[in-house]
Amino acid sequence: MEDTKSLLQIKGIRDGLLVSIDDAPWEQQRSALLTQVDSQPAFFHGARLALDVATQALRVDDLAELRDQLSERGIFLWAVISESPTTEKTAQLLGLATRISKPRPDEARQFSVADLGEESALFLNRTLRSGTRIEFPGHVVVLGDVNPGAEILAEGSVIIWGRLRGTVHAGVKGNAASAICALDLSATQLRIAGEAMTVLESKENPQPEMARIHQDGKIYAELWSAK
């Protein structure tokens, strides 16, 4: 029991419980956590649990197994926080949150825009299926389709090299200069900053389009043409 305690730190946070583990081997950590849970089933049952795994690099199998084991014990694992990019990616794939209310200092964010002279963008080299939600404090570029039921919320512009049939909100924090571009702009609704636009009938022969807010404060989509 002493051992278990030294491996794990459990504390209550606004969103449930936060379990922090150190850099000991994952298997050991996992069983320590489960032992702890099994020793106080009443305390843990029905809990929302966030896991801070520090620098551990975890694969989908690792996290999925733990999530299933916790779920069998009536515990909902909703977030995994990590300094390892591998683990963050894994958590995102499994639909787990990677931040809790107090965000961890992000590597990328340590460069201010002025340092780089450019703005940061998230590049997604895949199709976003229904149920996927991408939130990013910069621009988002997708090489693939955005299917109905998928959502992108970007503080900057959104560029889709594919079909856009899901929901996109560019400039969520109010940047009205943001644009939404897609090879086939077939979304049922577009949002830029505080404006929304519904129309966009499905087209027989899709052409690349760009949507922006014009002088009159409304969103217009225009066909792209090579002049």
Next chain:
Amino acid sequence: MPAKVITLTSGKGGVGKTTATANLAVALAAEKSKVVCIDGDIGLRNLDVILGLENRIVYDLVDVVEGRCRLKQAMIRDKKLPDLYLIPAAQTRDKNAVSASDMIRVAKELRSDFDFVLIDSPAGIERGFRNAIAAADRVLVVTNPEVSAVRDADRVIGILESEEKGPASLILNRLNPTLVKSKDMLSPEDVLDLLAVELIGIVPEDENVVIASNRGAPVAYDAKSRAGQAFRNIAKRLKGETVPFLDLDAQGSLWDRIQRLAGRK
């Protein structure tokens, strides 16, 4: 050869998961494969009714998991096909009675004695669905040519990808070629364009499916039914054979003929 564990799922309810499971099981067993199907829809069991085995149930999956019987005792042998077995779901319990690791354990025990283990998933993306896909080597996503069903299938395929369950295969169920022709129904091309997965079969809409299901004798037994033929073709593809898809373009005349045969015209 150890069995292949195949789960049928859909996200949306009512698209024909259970019917497809029953028909594939019958079609595989009729081709001399040893098949066991597991009803994963605990609390809302149906597979036993469609297979016509309802009155033979003594023990169920939850009894196995909770140790009240041995696995063999819960396996019901089919009336006609000696190589087809069913492990029914419990009707009086809910999805929490079984866990993902239980399913993996049961599937593992069955693997050595069978060629195929077919798992019928409940609708939704919650625990019952997670249990049903936990043991799967391969997942077949069943959908209808309807916008809502396709959207749910897309969600399920996304989850399967993130769980690294390998590429899912698609069964497009209840396609009505006449409606597709008049552009009143999504075409197979529309569906595949969005879902971007491998198509393993298209099953035409056929009222014989409902009739057969109600009789407890799946339509795959019916040599004349086109839906039955579609399910038999999927079964062949699951065994690794290359079978051409039913010719949907020639369906105008053929479809009319089927409807006449079925007494609709």
